[in-house]
Structures are given as structure tokens and as C-alpha cells.
Amino acid sequence: MSTASGQQPTEVSRRRFLGYVLAASTLTVAAQLGEGAVAPRAEAAVPGVPEPADLYDLNDMLTDATLATASLITITLNPDGTASFALPRTEVGQGITTSTAMLIAEELDLPLDKVQVSLADARPELVFNQLTGGSNTTISTYTPVRVAAATAKQRLLEAAATELGVPLSAVSALQGVITAPDGRSLSYAELAVKAASLTTLQVSVTLKPASAFSVIGTPQNRIDALDAVTGRKQFAMDVHVAGAMPAMICRPPTINGTVVSVQNQGVVQAMPGITDVAVVSTGVAVRGRTFGQCIDAVRALQVTWGPGSEDAATDATVLAELRAAENPIVTPPLPLLTEAIDARFTFHFASNSALESNCAVADVRSDSAEIWASVKAPITAQEEIAAQLGLPVGAVTVHVTQGGGSFGRKLFHDAALEAAEVSKAMGKPVRLMWHRTDDFRHGRAHPMSISRVRATYSLGQVLTLDQRHTSVATEFGHGLGEIITSTAAKLPVGGLTLSETIFSLTQQTPYDFGVTTQLLTEVDNGFHTGSMRNIYSPNVRCAQELIVDQLAKAMGQDPYHFRRNFLKDQRAVAVLDKVAQVGHWGRTMAPGTAQGIAIHPEYHGFVAVLVEIDCTPATVNRQIPDAVTGPRVTKAVCAVDVGLAVNPKGLEAQMMGGIMDGIAVTLTSSLHLNGGYFQEGSWDNYFYTRQWNTPPELDVIVMPPTTGTPGGAGELAVAGAMAAVACAYGRATGTMPTTFPINHDAPLAFTPLPTVPPIPQSPTDGLSRAY
Amino acid sequence: MPSHTFVLNGQQVTVDVEDDVRLLWVLRDLLGVTGPKYGCGLGVCQACTSHINGKAVNICCVPVSDVQPTDEVTTIEGLPATVGQELHPMQQAWLDMDVPQCGYCQPGQIMAAVAKVLQARAAGRQLGDADFDQIRNICRCGTYHRIREAILPAQTKF
Ligand code: FES
Numbered sequence: 001m002s003t004a005s006g007q008q009p010t011e012v013s014r015r016r017f018l019g020y021v022l023a024a025s026t027l028t029v030a031a032q033l034g035e036g037a038v039a040p041r042a043e044a045a046v047p048g049v050p051e052p053a054d055l056y057d058l059n060d061m062l063t064d065a066t067l068a069t070a071s072l073i074t075i076t077l078n079p080d081g082t083a084s085f086a087l088p089r090t091e092v093g094q095g096i097t098t099s100t101a102m103l104i105a106e107e108l109d110l111p112l113d114k115v116q117v118s119l120a121d122a123r124p125e126l127v128f129n130q131l132t133g134g135s136n137t138t139i140s141t142y143t144p145v146r147v148a149a150a151t152a153k154q155r156l157l158e159a160a161a162t163e164l165g166v167p168l169s170a171v172s173a174l175q176g177v178i179t180a181p182d183g184r185s186l187s188y189a190e191l192a193v194k195a196a197s198l199t200t201l202q203v204s205v206t207l208k209p210a211s212a213f214s215v216i217g218t219p220q221n222r223i224d225a226l227d228a229v230t231g232r233k234q235f236a237m238d239v240h241v242a243g244a245m246p247a248m249i250c251r252p253p254t255i256n257g258t259v260v261s262v263q264n265q266g267v268v269q270a271m272p273g274i275t276d277v278a279v280v281s282t283g284v285a286v287r288g289r290t291f292g293q294c295i296d297a298v299r300a301l302q303v304t305w306g307p308g309s310e311d312a313a314t315d316a317t318v319l320a321e322l323r324a325a326e327n328p329i330v331t332p333p334l335p336l337l338t339e340a341i342d343a344r345f346t347f348h349f350a351s352n353s354a355l356e357s358n359c360a361v362a363d364v365r366s367d368s369a370e371i372w373a374s375v376k377a378p379i380t381a382q383e384e385i386a387a388q389l390g391l392p393v394g395a396v397t398v399h400v401t402q403g404g405g406s407f408g409r410k411l412f413h414d415a416a417l418e419a420a421e422v423s424k425a426m427g428k429p430v431r432l433m434w435h436r437t438d439d440f441r442h443g444r445a446h447p448m449s450i451s452r453v454r455a456t457y458s459l460g461q462v463l464t465l466d467q468r469h470t471s472v473a474t475e476f477g478h479g480l481g482e483i484i485t486s487t488a489a490k491l492p493v494g495g496l497t498l499s500e501t502i503f504s505l506t507q508q509t510p511y512d513f514g515v516t517t518q519l520l521t522e523v524d525n526g527f528h529t530g531s532m533r534n535i536y537s538p539n540v541r542c543a544q545e546l547i548v549d550q551l552a553k554a555m556g557q558d559p560y561h562f563r564r565n566f567l568k569d570q571r572a573v574a575v576l577d578k579v580a581q582v583g584h585w586g587r588t589m590a591p592g593t594a595q596g597i598a599i600h601p602e603y604h605g606f607v608a609v610l611v612e613i614d615c616t617p618a619t620v621n622r623q624i625p626d627a628v629t630g631p632r633v634t635k636a637v638c639a640v641d642v643g644l645a646v647n648p649k650g651l652e653a654q655m656m657g658g659i660m661d662g663i664a665v666t667l668t669s670s671l672h673l674n675g676g677y678f679q680e681g682s683w684d685n686y687f688y689t690r691q692w693n694t695p696p697e698l699d700v701i702v703m704p705p706t707t708g709t710p711g712g713a714g715e716l717a718v719a720g721a722m723a724a725v726a727c728a729y730g731r732a733t734g735t736m737p738t739t740f741p742i743n744h745d746a747p748l749a750f751t752p753l754p755t756v757p758p759i760p761q762s763p764t765d766g767l768s769r770a771y
Numbered sequence: 772m773p774s775h776t777f778v779l780n781g782q783q784v785t786v787d788v789e790d791d792v793r794l795l796w797v798l799r800d801l802l803g804v805t806g807p808k809y810g811c812g813l814g815v816c817q818a819c820t821s822h823i824n825g826k827a828v829n830i831c832c833v834p835v836s837d838v839q840p841t842d843e844v845t846t847i848e849g850l851p852a853t854v855g856q857e858l859h860p861m862q863q864a865w866l867d868m869d870v871p872q873c874g875y876c877q878p879g880q881i882m883a884a885v886a887k888v889l890q891a892r893a894a895g896r897q898l899g900d901a902d903f904d905q906i907r908n909i910c911r912c913g914t915y916h917r918i919r920e921a922i923l924p925a926q927t928k929f
């Protein structure tokens with residue numbers, strides 16, 4: 001039943017692209033971001049009724065949105081022979097500075113360590129072209145960055161030919177040196193100024209064919225690894241801005257609570273180190289010499305709080321709301337002997353908190369403002385901050401800093417807006433940081449959802465698959481929202497809301513299961529939400545894959561072979577086969593342990609994950625202080641095909657991280673809502689994967705290039721891993737899990753921190769715990 | 772305002788600040804040493820892990836007044852000097868395995884790893900699974916597996 005589509009490596013065409021040599025004192029080249037960046041779409045050779053995301057997905061939309069932007073990205077060749085590029089995207093750990101440097105090194109024939117990639121400030125003229133989301137960076141920048149680099153190389157070759165007095169065709173470039181047939185050579189350093197142009201020129205270039213790649217597709221270490229391991233990597237809170245003293249917010253006890261009055265502002269303002277106290281829209285801000293003194297001040301504040309927006313809400317009330325809103329499944333009349341599988345799954349609130357809590361530096365003056373923050377939609381941040389401060393957009397500068405993780409958080413700029421408000425209120429620069437406890441309790445959460453899946457089958461065929469996903473509304477952030485609004489007319493789906501559009505553009509069923517429908521219903525309330533390393537897929541696809549295991553069982557087939565038989569795409573079959581082979585699918589497992597296998601297609605890519613899980617009492621009951629142990633994934637094997645992996649090593653790292661996330665959301669980590677706030681307030685309450693949950697055996701296989709163009713990678717593995725772990729757990733215990741994480745309804749594994757004062761004091765026992 | 776003196780990465784420093792301010796903030800906010808990171812301020816995430824007299828400590832939980840004038844405080848910035856090299860072998864192992872993703876947790880991870888190895892060595896053994904279960908450092912990017920792979924070969928190199 002599988003049909004081939006796009007599995008042949010596609011040679012990059014030798015068509016010509018337009019580059020620019022800009023008027024500058026040293027060689028400076030540019031290309032239009034968006035130009036020629038659309039990857040050739042795979043033919044939709046899908047039998048049955050294709051779903052919208054099979055034909056045109058979220059990434060196509062993000063790529064198309066960038067086409068309209070006639071804006072340039074610029075590479076500068078410095079007189080020391082290095083190349084510099086300010087990437088209009090946000091590095092939060094996903095490795096895009098490294099993969100971008102690789103693209104430049106490839107086309108420029110320059111060693112990778114001579115390419116410097118920094119993050120561009122907000123550039124409003126880029127309109128939609130400075131958003132980092134939906135795993136779209138490499139897809140949308142792959143061609144333009146190479147065009148700019150190829151333009152530079154061509155110009156260097158021309159300059160060298162002139163200098164050496166030989167024809168252009170006689171010189172060749174290698175590792176930053178251009179050589180003539182007689183052995184005379186010139187380095188890029190010697191040519192950088194000579195190759196510069198007094199006027200801006202348009203030139204036409206070709207790109208290297210894939211067969212000539214020596215950097216793209218090879219495993220490379222991160223270009224920022226040395227900075228990371230020496231402590232030199234600068235995150236927002238490490239940037240030195242004169243006068244920007246630490247600031248924190250005293251937040252309400254419940255979500256969206258408000259300040260009614262502050263009883264002791266004067267007393268707190270006189271505390272050691274404290275310089276300012278001001279009421280702002282989200283609470284009471286304090287500024288002081290150290291964050292430690294800010295914590296003291298926040299804890300000392302006596303505030304009368306107004307109610308929040310969700311004070312009566314608990315997990316149970318939200319679940320009831322979702323159930324009430326769920327759309328029915330209406331299956332058309334089916335032939336006799338048709339049987340059905342029908343199940344409903346619950347996915348609890350989860351936190352997308354990064355290890356770097358929400359933070360930003362702001363220096364707001366009467367007529368201008370300067371912000372330092374890791375934000376994935378810097379143009380939107382700039383616009384919103386300008387509006388909030390009553391300044392023209394041009395008076396606000398947003399510097400994009402390196403991010404300490406994102407997982408969905410940095411599509412928003414909550415801390416940057418807040419820092420700007422606080423700096424304005426105090427009339428001083430501030431370095432604002434959220435306390436960890438606030439980051440869990442008032443930060444964004446991945447929304448709770450339920451997913452009902454009904455499948456019918458008869459005579460060895462699956463006839464229908466219907467999925468009704470009902471979720472607390474997900475906020476997307478305006479950067480993404482604007483793109484969707486502006487491109488809505490192009491979409492193969494009409495009349496849908498923003499979230500329904502995203503849902504239909506991201507959710508695919510990789511199997512040929514007859515008539516397939518997938519619908520989203522949202523319940524909107526006051527929660528601060530966001531995506532979490534993917535918006536819907538981990539939950540939607542986990543539910544589907546569990547049903548696939550049930551279908552296989554009901555139809556008497558092995559889960560791997562069943563999937564294989566029904567997969568639509570050969571690339572999916574290939575990754576599935578790979579994990580089955582490397583992971584020894586079907587090997588005999590001890591009682592209480594089992595394998596699970598799952599597949600996930602998204603962003604022009606495919607991932608398959610095979611895991612082994614140990615649910616025996618000896619493992620489940622392991623005792624580690626202040627931890628949740630539980631079932632342990634003892635082995636994970638992942639095969640990934642993104643079309644073309646620019647940096648296979650970076651892709652591997654992304655997959656590993658995604659697997660850790662998948663394990664967490666299946667087995668251990670969620671937020672518990674009670675009395676209008678989330679109970680979790682520390683990393684020993686919110687049980688993200690730790691060393692003791694990490695699979696001792698982990699293997700990631702990056703498939704050789706298939707389509708020849710890169711697909712998105714940042715989020716791919718989460719859904720695959722979540723589904724595989726859930727399936728393995730079901731097979732090990734004999735009971736299909738229906739609530740995620742599986743331990744959510746167990747008694748809390750911690751004592752919740754108080755809400756007043758809102759943040760806990762730092763312990764003083766550090767020395768006694770030294771090891 | 773009380774004055775506190777200690778040895779920071781081989782240099783004697785003196786800083787005027789209230790007794791109860793935790794060492795993490797003294798280093799980051801007053802002395803501009805930003806390698807140790809904040810991830811909780813609760814002794815949980817281990818992002819601030821640094822060494823005091825060669826032992827791993829959550830410096831978010833150490834009032835500056837607990838630090839004596841002769842105490843040697845070593846942060847990630849001062850780690851290479853403890854072995855007289857450009858990079859500590861543990862840092863080199865991190866590079867060899869390309870461990871970091873965002874990198875935010877990694878200074879703490881490396882400082883914890885070095886101390887764990889020394890602790891096991893003092894007990895006359897190499898690091899095993901039980902030791903990994905005691906490494907509590909959070910890595911929200913999920914680099915745990917590469918951390919294990921980096922520590923194992925590095926432990927014999929210093
Ligand atoms: S910041 Fe010190 S343990 Fe988390």
C-alpha cells in the first residue's frame with residue numbers, strides 16, 4: 001500500500017540565482033531572504049483523501065510568507081579573512097548558528113571556524129522574515145544564505161584572477177585561499193578589500209551541486225560549544241548594561257490576580273540594597289543591588305491582591321469543560337461486520353519553562369528604549385514594546401541574545417514587555433528576571449487537551465479514522481499570528497479560525513486509513529498558554545499511535561508490520577524499518593518489560609522511534625530523593641529523515657532532546673491545577689526527565705539525504721518518542737494508558753510551596769551539601 | 772556594610788555586601804562572574820554549581836558570610852587553572868562529545884561532573900550508574916545521554 005514519493009535524492013538544480021555585491025569598504029554581499037527558497041514540493045501521490053497537511057503544511061506557509069519580503073541578508077568578508085553574518089533568527093539551543101555557518105563555509109570554501117554567525121537585532125523591514133518557529137529556520141534560509149556566500153566567492157575569484165593576471169577560469173578556491181595554476185595564491189584576507197565594490201551590483205551565481213558538498217551533510221560540532229563549556233556564552237542576564245540592576249516581580253497568588261494595594265512600599269524600599277519599588281500591570285516590581293535582595297524584598301511585600309481569572313479552576317473543572325465542548329464523531333453508515341475501536345485520552349497541562357527563566361534587560365528613556373532578550377519574534381516584540389511605551393517603533397531597539405532554551409516560551413516576549421514597563425516606571429535600566437517558582441506558576445503552559453479517536457475496520461482494512469481534539473486554547477504569539485492572517489487566503493482550507501488553521505496544517509495521519517477526519521475544538525479561558533516543542537502533535541499523534549496498536553491487535557497483526565502495511569510514504573517505511581532493525585524489534589522481552597514503536601511525519605520529515613520500557617516493580621519503585629522514578633525507558637532508537645540534514649550531529653542532538661521531552665510528557669511531567677494556580681514551583685516538583693530517567697541506551701540514526709532539501713527538525717522527535725513510550729507502556733502493562741503523564745492522578749510527589757509570599761527563600765545549607 | 776574576602780578563581784577578592792546575600796548573587800551581580808547560572812535559587816536545578824575548596828556546592832544556597840578569607844571559590848571560569856591547562860579535561864570531553872545544546876546548564880554540569888569523579892576516586896572507584904543517579908543537574912534541552920558519554924572517558928584524564 002505504500003507509494004513512493006520524493007525518495008530519490010534530488011540534485012540541486014544548476015539554475016542561476018541573483019546575488020548582490022553591496023557598496024562597502026570590504027567585500028559585502030547579500031541575497032534576498034525568501035528568493036528561491038521554496039523547496040520543490042513532494043508530489044502528493046497519496047491514495048485516498050489527502051488531508052490538508054499532506055499537501056501544504058505549516059512550513060510551506062511559513063516559507064511562502066517569507067517570499068514576499070524583498071529584504072536582504074548580508075555577509076561581510078572581513079579584512080582578516082573571516083566572514084560575518086547576522087542571522088535574523090533566534091538561537092535557543094537548536095543549533096541554527098552552526099548550521100548557518102556550515103552553509104556559508106560550504107559555498108564560500110572557507111573553514112567553518114572562520115565563519116562568525118551572530119543574531120541580528122529586530123529588523124522591522126524583514127516583516128515576516130524574522131520569526132523563529134515551526135522548525136522553519138533551515139527550510140527558509142537554506143537557499144538565500146548559500147546564494148549570498150556564492151556571490152562572495154565569485155567576487156573573490158574575480159578579484160584574485162585580476163590580481164594574479166590569469167583568466168577567471170584558471171583560479172580555484174580552497175579553504176579560504178585562491179590559487180592560480182602556477183601555484184601563486186592569495187588568501188581571502190588579502191582579497192577582502194580588493195573585492196569590495198564602490199557601487200551596488202547585481203550578479204548571477206550558481207550554487208554547488210549536492211555532489212560537491214564537503215561541509216553540508218557532514219557532522220560538525222557546535223560553533224558555540226567552546227563558549228558554552230567555558231562559561232563565556234552570554235545569555236540575556238549575562239549582558240553588561242550600565243546601570244541595569246536586578247529586578248523581580250512580586251506576583252499574585254493566583255493566575256491573573258491583580259494588585260489592590262501595597263501596605264509597606266516604604267519599608268520595602270528601605271530594605272538593604274533595594275533602590276525602587278513600583279506597581280506594574282503584573283504585580284509589584286522591585287529593583288536592587290542583587291537578585292538575592294530582590295527575593296528578600298518580594299517576600300517582604302505586603303500586598304492586597306484581587307482575585308485571579310481562574311480561582312475556581314482545578315484539573316477536574318477544566319476537564320469537564322473540555323468534555324462538554326467536544327465535537328461528536330459522526331461515522332457514515334458502514335458495511336456489516338464493521339468493528340470499531342473508540343478511546344479518549346487526556347493530556348494534562350505541562351510547562352514549557354526553559355532552564356533560563358523568563359528574563360530581559362531594558363533601558364527605557366523618555367525618547368527611546370533599548371531591550372536585550374532572547375525572543376523569537378523580535379519585530380513583534382519591538383512593535384508591542386513601542387506601543388506600550390508610547391514610542392515610535394524606530395525608537396525601540398531590540399537586541400536578540402542567545403537563549404537558554406525555548407520550547408515554545410520564546411515565541412513570546414513576556415519578560416521583555418515587563419522589563420520595559422518596569423524600566424519606564426522606575427526611570428532606570430533594569431535586568432528583570434522571573435523567579436523559577438513564578439516561571440512555573442505564572443509562565444506559559446502547554447494547554448490541557450482531550451483527544452477522542454474512533455477507528456473502524458473490516459476484512460483487514462481500516463475504513464475510517466476520526467479524531468476530535470479538544471483543547472484549552474493555545475496562544476501563538478502575534479508574530480506567528482500575523483503570518484497566518486496574511487497568508488490565510490492561500491491555504492487549502494477556508495473559513496477556519498487561526499488555531500483550526502494551524503491544526504489542519506500540522507496534523508497528518510501517516511497511514512492510509514480510509515476516510516480520515518481530524519478536527520480541533522478550543523475552549524478559551526484565561527490561562528497563559530503556548531506551544532511546547534510542538535503545538536498539537538505529541539498529543540494528537542500519541543493518541544493515534546495508541547489506537548494503531550489497538551487496531552493491529554484487533555486485526556491480529558504485529559504493531560510494526562501493521563504500521564508498515566498502512567504507511568503512505570516510502571520515507572516513513574524506511575525510518576520504521578531502520579528502527580525495527582537496529583532496535584531488534586520483536587526480540588523476546590522479560591515480563592513487565594516491552595518494546596513500543598511509532599512513527600511521526602511533520603515538517604517535510606519523518607521520524608520513527610523504538611523504545612524498550614521496564615515497568616517491573618524493582619524499577620518502578622527505585623528510591624531517589626525528591627524524584628519520580630517510575631517506569632524506565634531503558635533503550636531508545638530513533639531514525640530520522642529530514643530530507644537533507646545540514647548538520648547530522650546537530651540533528652542527532654535535537655532528536656535526543658526530543659526523546660527526553662517525549663519521555664517526560666508520557667511518564668512524569670505535568671502541572672497540577674488547583675485553586676487557581678499550578679501547584680508546581682520548582683524542578684523537584686515538575687518532573688522533567690533527569691539522569692535517573694534517561695535511557696541508558698540511546699541511538700539516533702540520521703538517514704542519508706532523500707529529498708535533497710532540508711526539512712524542520714526542532715520538534716520532530718517529541719511526538720514520535722511520546723507515542724513510542726506510551727505504546728511500550730501499554731504493551732508492558734497490558735493496559736493502554738489514557739491519561740498523560742501516566743502518574744498525573746497519583747498523589748502529588750511533593751509538598752506545594754506557599755503562594756504568599758509568592759516565591760521561596762533560598763536555602764542556606766549549601767556548604768553542608770557540598771560533595 | 773560588612774566586607775567579605777575570599778579567593779575567587781585564584782585571586783583574592785573583597786566585596787562589601789550584607790552577610791546573608793548568597794554567593795551566586797555576589798559573583799554574578801557584584802563581581803561580574805557570570806559562568807554560574809541561576810535556574811532556581813533553591814538548591815534544586817544545580818545550574819549554579821561551583822567549587823568551594825574543590826567540592827561542588829550550590830552557591831545559590833551559600834550566604835556570603837559562610838565563606839572564609841582562605842576559602843577557594845572556583846567557578847567554571849577558573850576550572851582550567853585548577854589543572855594548569857587551557858581547558859580542563861572535562862571541558863575537552865564536553866567538546867569532543869559536542870554535549871551542549873543551549874549551553875545554559877553546562878557550566879553547572881561540568882562542575883558537578885568533575886566533583887563526582889573526584890568523589891568516586893576518593894572512594895577508590897570509577898563512576899557507575901548509581902553515581903549518575905546522584906547527578907541532579909537539570910538539562911531542559913535533554914543532553915543527559917551525551918553528558919554520560921563525556922564523563923566516562925574523561926574521568927581517567929585528570
Ligand atoms: S540556581 Fe542554585 S541550584 Fe538552582
Ligand code: FES
Nearest residue numbers: 873874876910912
Ligand atoms: S543545554 Fe540547554 S539546559 Fe542543558
